[in-house]
Amino acid sequence: MEPFTIIVLIKPVPDPRKSRGSVAIDPERKTVRRQGVPLTINLADRYALEAAVALKASGVGKVVAVAMGPPDAEGAAREALAIGADEAYLLSDRLLAGSDAVATARALAAACRRVGFGAVFAGAESSDAGTGLVGPTMAALLGLPHVPHCRSIALGDRGFEAEVRVDGREGRVRAGLPALVTFDRLDRPPKSPGFAGVVAARSKPFTVWTAGDVALRADEAGMAGSPTVVREVRPASTAKRAVIIGGDPEEVATRVLAVLAEKGVLSDGR
Amino acid sequence: MAGDIWVMVRMKDGKADRAARDAMAIASAMAARTGGQVAAWVFGPEGEAPAAASEGFGGYAPDRLYVCPLGAGEDGPAGLGDALSGRRAAVAMLARTEVAEVGAVLVPEGQLALDAAAGLAVALGGAVVAHCRAVEWSGREWLYLVPAFGGLAAIACPGSGPQVISLVAGAGLVGEPAEGRTKAPEVIAVQAPAPSDRDPVVAGGPSPVALPSDALETARLVVAGGMGAGDPSGWRLISDFAASLGAALGATRPAVDEGWAPAEAMIGQSGKRVEPEVLISVGVSGDLQHLVGVGEGTTVIAVNSDPDAPIFGRADHGVVGDFRRFLPAISRRVKSGPADG
Amino acid sequence: MDFQFTPEQEMLRTAAREFAENEVAPRVAEMEKTGRFPMELIKPMGEAGFFGVTIPVEYGGLGLGYVARLILLEEIGRVSAALAMALQVFHLGVEPIVAFGSEEQKRRLLPPLARGERLATVAVTEAGGGSDPSSTKTVARFEQRSEGDGYVLDGRKVFITNAHLADVQVVLTKTKDEPKEFTAFIVERGMAGFKPGREEHKLGLLGCDTGEVIFEGCFVPVANRLGNEGDGLKTALKAISEAGRSGMAGVSLGLLRACVETAGAYAAKREVSGRPLNRYQGIQWKLADLVTDRDAATLLSYRACWLKDQGKRCDVEMATAKYFASEAAIRAAKLAAEVLGGYGYMEEFATQRYLRDRQLMIPSAGTSDVMRMVIARAATP
Numbered sequence: 006m007e008p009f010t011i012i013v014l015i016k017p018v019p020d021p022r023k024s025r026g027s028v029a030i031d032p033e034r035k036t037v038r039r040q041g042v043p044l045t046i047n048l049a050d051r052y053a054l055e056a057a058v059a060l061k062a063s064g065v066g067k068v069v070a071v072a073m074g075p076p077d078a079e080g081a082a083r084e085a086l087a088i089g090a091d092e093a094y095l096l097s098d099r100l101l102a103g104s105d106a107v108a109t110a111r112a113l114a115a116a117c118r119r120v121g122f123g124a125v126f127a128g129a130e131s132s133d134a135g136t137g138l139v140g141p142t143m144a145a146l147l148g149l150p151h152v153p154h155c156r157s158i159a160l161g162d163r164g165f166e167a168e169v170r171v172d173g174r175e176g177r178v179r180a181g182l183p184a185l186v187t188f189d190r191l192d193r194p195p196k197s198p199g200f201a202g203v204v205a206a207r208s209k210p211f212t213v214w215t216a217g218d219v220a221l222r223a224d225e226a227g228m229a230g231s232p233t234v235v236r237e238v239r240p241a242s243t244a245k246r247a248v249i250i251g252g253d254p255e256e257v258a259t260r261v262l263a264v265l266a267e268k269g270v271l272s273d274g275r
Numbered sequence: 276m277a278g279d280i281w282v283m284v285r286m287k288d289g290k291a292d293r294a295a296r297d298a299m300a301i302a303s304a305m306a307a308r309t310g311g312q313v314a315a316w317v318f319g320p321e322g323e324a325p326a327a328a329s330e331g332f333g334g335y336a337p338d339r340l341y342v343c344p345l346g347a348g349e350d351g352p353a354g355l356g357d358a359l360s361g362r363r364a365a366v367a368m369l370a371r372t373e374v375a376e377v378g379a380v381l382v383p384e385g386q387l388a389l390d391a392a393a394g395l396a397v398a399l400g401g402a403v404v405a406h407c408r409a410v411e412w413s414g415r416e417w418l419y420l421v422p423a424f425g426g427l428a429a430i431a432c433p434g435s436g437p438q439v440i441s442l443v444a445g446a447g448l449v450g451e452p453a454e455g456r457t458k459a460p461e462v463i464a465v466q467a468p469a470p471s472d473r474d475p476v477v478a479g480g481p482s483p484v485a486l487p488s489d490a491l492e493t494a495r496l497v498v499a500g501g502m503g504a505g506d507p508s509g510w511r512l513i514s515d516f517a518a519s520l521g522a523a524l525g526a527t528r529p530a531v532d533e534g535w536a537p538a539e540a541m542i543g544q545s546g547k548r549v550e551p552e553v554l555i556s557v558g559v560s561g562d563l564q565h566l567v568g569v570g571e572g573t574t575v576i577a578v579n580s581d582p583d584a585p586i587f588g589r590a591d592h593g594v595v596g597d598f599r600r601f602l603p604a605i606s607r608r609v610k611s612g613p614a615d616g
Numbered sequence: 617m618d619f620q621f622t623p624e625q626e627m628l629r630t631a632a633r634e635f636a637e638n639e640v641a642p643r644v645a646e647m648e649k650t651g652r653f654p655m656e657l658i659k660p661m662g663e664a665g666f667f668g669v670t671i672p673v674e675y676g677g678l679g680l681g682y683v684a685r686l687i688l689l690e691e692i693g694r695v696s697a698a699l700a701m702a703l704q705v706f707h708l709g710v711e712p713i714v715a716f717g718s719e720e721q722k723r724r725l726l727p728p729l730a731r732g733e734r735l736a737t738v739a740v741t742e743a744g745g746g747s748d749p750s751s752t753k754t755v756a757r758f759e760q761r762s763e764g765d766g767y768v769l770d771g772r773k774v775f776i777t778n779a780h781l782a783d784v785q786v787v788l789t790k791t792k793d794e795p796k797e798f799t800a801f802i803v804e805r806g807m808a809g810f811k812p813g814r815e816e817h818k819l820g821l822l823g824c825d826t827g828e829v830i831f832e833g834c835f836v837p838v839a840n841r842l843g844n845e846g847d848g849l850k851t852a853l854k855a856i857s858e859a860g861r862s863g864m865a866g867v868s869l870g871l872l873r874a875c876v877e878t879a880g881a882y883a884a885k886r887e888v889s890g891r892p893l894n895r896y897q898g899i900q901w902k903l904a905d906l907v908t909d910r911d912a913a914t915l916l917s918y919r920a921c922w923l924k925d926q927g928k929r930c931d932v933e934m935a936t937a938k939y940f941a942s943e944a945a946i947r948a949a950k951l952a953a954e955v956l957g958g959y960g961y962m963e964e965f966a967t968q969r970y971l972r973d974r975q976l977m978i979p980s981a982g983t984s985d986v987m988r989m990v991i992a993r994a995a996t997p
């Protein structure tokens with residue numbers, strides 16, 4: 006097989022380690038606020054990236070990270086270089102702000118076409134908006150087979166062979182190239198790039214692209230190119246439905262056990 | 276929005292699954308506004324379709340019922356191969372869009388529907404909405420309510436393209452009555468599109484396994500712990516508590532992220548949906564992204580130190596205070612034999 | 617003036633923190649139980665470049681310097697002071713070779729040390745005392761041999777960190793019976809007559825190896841003499857005063873951070889009479905002291921390492937950093953344990969480990985008294 010490029014889509018998301026896990030909303034755009042908050046690579050995307058880098062041992066020529074986000078997302082793109090991508094592109098343009106899932110997929114697909122690829126890897130779901138739509142939508146846009154919820158992947162002579170876990174079923178799935186593979190978050194932590202990775206990233210190419218660089222028109226991108234709009238964000242209802250059980254721990258225990266007994270869920274049938 | 280409303284129906288044990296009834300009610304209300312028809316799509320063996328219509332749709336029969344035997348072949352019905360047939364499902368559906376204009380497509384959450392939804396939206400130039408838990412008529416347009424930022428975001432699709440909506444289990448209709456429809460549907464058989472090299476195939480070797488629906492999904496009593504555990508020792512207290520009750524242990528996403536619980540234990544939008552008889556929620560704030568994973572039929576008992584925590588809006592019984600004070604007393608009483616009080 | 621870390625330094629911190637939390641944290645309980653160094657971490661630490669942070673690029677290291685090393689030690693120390701201690705001494709063993717080694721020695725020894733294929737330490741202290749090297753009794757006798765000239769070493773070093781792990785040890789000896797006449801040698805594993813001795817059982821820093829090294833007629837070829845005869849004290853003192861002191865400052869910073877985080881999180885969560893602890897003034901004062909100490913130690917330590925990286929003189933600054941950070945770590949472990957009340961003394965809570973680990977911050981790389989001797993010179997007009 007000829008060496009080919011794997012593009013890994015890395016979404017810059019608010020860093021849960023630095024923003025205490027809370028995702029803030031931009032009151033005007035009603036989108037996730039990504040400007041001015043510390044950003045990092047979406048966790049699922051790191052497994053995608055690790056898998057792509059590992060495949061370099063079996064004939065993959067090059068791993069290219071592609072991110073779309075505000076200029077602050079440069080750090081996340083460089084993180085991808087430290088983890089092992091050979092090149093990184095950040096698609097960053099005011100025109101792209103407020104893109105919904107379809108518009109995001111369109112912009113990323115345009116970037117992928119410009120880079121050229123034998124496969125596209127992405128996360129199954131982001132940790133902030135988490136629609137899980139970008140992968141499948143890109144597969145449709147680029148006309149690629151979609152291998153969802155991949156947990157491990159190998160390259161054979163007939164393409165990829167992947168372990169997947171889909172809708173409560175687990176099995177091995179094959180797809181010819183080019184293909185789009187989306188990766189789950191795994192139970193093990195992702196690999197740290199180490200200091201060696203950070204130093205190696207210094208000399209790797211990093212490029213910022215505008216919408217024009219990937220031949221996106223204004224009406225295809227951003228809010229204008231998004232078929233969905235968020236009309237409002239409603240706070241969680243504060244109405245209380247629970248009957249409060251008061252008293253000291255012994256009284257509470259009695260009442261709670263009474264509920265469990267009434268529902269018949271205690272193992273010895275009480 | 277104009278045109279027909281399509282509903283993708285998922286089959287379970289030869290019947291339309293529970294979500295189909297909710298989706299058909301929503302479709303019925305939407306079709307009343309567009310003046311279009313309701314069409315249901317059943318992907319599965321042909322023989323099952325009429326049963327699906329009569330038993331699963333709960334009085335919201337469609338006008339047309341498309342039956343497409345997709346994936347019923349080599350991998351067996353409801354197999355991994357089926358779950359990977361989303362592209363072909365979209366192709367089958369797209370072949371019918373010449374016949375009628377499509378206003379909206381309602382799909383149940385799941386891989387087949389997700390890939391199909393993306394395929395339809397791309398081909399028809401439409402919008403996709405994920406994780407929709409309620410559909411609401413604003414007086415001007417349809418709003419799709421999705422969990423966001425601790426509350427609900429109301430998403431609209433103002434364009435002219437079709438609106439492909441992925442509904443979570445138990446999705447409801449807000450502020451708009453749905454009229455029942457009883458007329459027997461016209462059943463239309465649709466050929467399954469041939470697989471192409473654009474479809475992943477189930478590889479040879481050991482056949483795909485259905486993961487055992489684990490303890491969490493089958494348990495009648497679940498204890499779900501959250502960030503309120505505070506640290507690993509707090510989490511151990513919660514897990515000991517669950518063990519003392521013989522309950523399965525679930526977790527919120529942040530608790531999984533902390534490494535206290537395995538990913539398999541996650542309940543909610545990114546994890547599992549559970550519907551035990553009783554769920555005891557400990558140190559969980561009650562964010563919708565977590566609560567969409569808890570079935571409507573479940574009685575919830577919540578222990579939370581914040582009297583204003585949103586979890587008390589969903590719980591049936593609440594205990595306000597530090598869980599460290601209360602859980603040991605309950606465990607002790609269970610161990611010491613039949614409740615006497 | 618600019619008190620910000622560069623974006624690259626932030627990335628280094630994130631990388632070190634991920635390593636500490638994902639790879640080190642799961643092993644702390646085992647280290648506490650067995651007291652053994654986690655050997656399985658050597659390979660991933662080597663791949664991450666942690667052994668070669670300060671080794672120049674031309675000798676296979678990362679050439680990142682002292683600020684980067686401080687970031688690393690702080691982040692590792694936040695999770696395990698024991699591992700940070702071991703790591704700081706691996707670096708300490710390398711530094712004299714970087715600073716005083718011949719070209720041949722650097723080419724031969726540094727690349728495998730940078731990769732973590734071989735590990736290093738420094739052996740100075742003897743039973744007769746650590747702060748005062750003049751009591752050194754280990755002797756090196758010049759000897760002409762047919763296979764090449766060398767020195768025969770006899771003596772015993774004690775309290776040597778990584779004694780049983782290090783393949784390469786920089787050993788301070790006396791070549792003449794004159795007060796200032798010291799010579800340093802690079803002793804390598806496999807040299808006849810060199811062996812590790814007793815393993816110490818410590819109160820804290822469990823999982824960090826400490827013990828004796830023994831030289832019994834150990835023949836060391838001339839090629840392994842570090843610098844000239846008589847250069848030994850200068851060699852050892854420079855390594856200890858720069859790499860050793862900033863290293864101990866790094867371990868102390870990690871401990872300080874851990875104390876602030878543990879106490880802060882507990883005080884926010886634990887309720888007494890319906891109010892979280894951190895709403896009580898008595899607790900607030902403790903938290904405020906913890907944070908202030910941490911920040912002051914941070915500023916002193918990074919300043920000292922920054923000066924070193926700039927090639928500027930930093931002996932006094934290294935001493936103030938080491939003195940303040942180590943003493944602050946002592947205070948912090950006590951305060952953090954107090955915030956946790958009775959729980960602070962229980963095995964499930966990390967504060968009891970901090971209480972045991974903290975004590976070694978003081979003697980290593982020079983006690984507070986020695987630091988004050990150095991620092992006081994700065995006040996002399």
Ligand SMILES: Cc1cc2nc3c(=O)[nH]c(=O)nc-3n(C[C@H](O)[C@H](O)[C@@H](O)COP(=O)(O)OP(=O)(O)OC[C@H]3O[C@@H](n4cnc5c(N)ncnc54)[C@H](O)[C@@H]3O)c2cc1C
Nearest residue numbers: 015073105106127128131134135136137138139404405423
């Ligand atoms: C609560 C909420 C609900 C939303 N609901 C909808 C909706 O129903 N329909 C809709 O069209 N839009 C919706 N949006 C907007 C939309 O989700 C995002 O703005 C859009 O960018 C898609 O991101 P995602 O995180 O959902 O992608 P996902 O599909 O969850 O991401 C999957 C993978 O795609 C790749 N990827 C995604 N974004 C990027 C990026 N910027 N750069 C590089 N790679 C990327 C990554 O590999 C990622 O792991 C919603 C936003 C919010 C906050």
Ligand SMILES: Cc1cc2nc3c(=O)[nH]c(=O)nc-3n(C[C@H](O)[C@H](O)[C@H](O)COP(=O)(O)OP(=O)(O)OC[C@H]3O[C@@H](n4cnc5c(N)ncnc54)[C@H](O)[C@@H]3O)c2cc1C
Nearest residue numbers: 135501502503527528543544545558559560565580581598
């Ligand atoms: C795209 C996306 C998908 C998501 N999917 C999921 C999902 O599938 N599942 C999920 O769970 N979350 C999911 N989330 C996260 C979700 O939004 C919430 O952040 C999460 O559910 C909150 O978890 P929590 O209740 O454990 O923590 P918190 O919100 O931090 O709540 C902790 C609670 O514990 C209480 N507490 C503190 N101390 C004590 C004590 N000593 N005793 C008793 N109570 C105490 C506090 O009052 C608080 O209410 C998702 C988020 C996004 C953006």
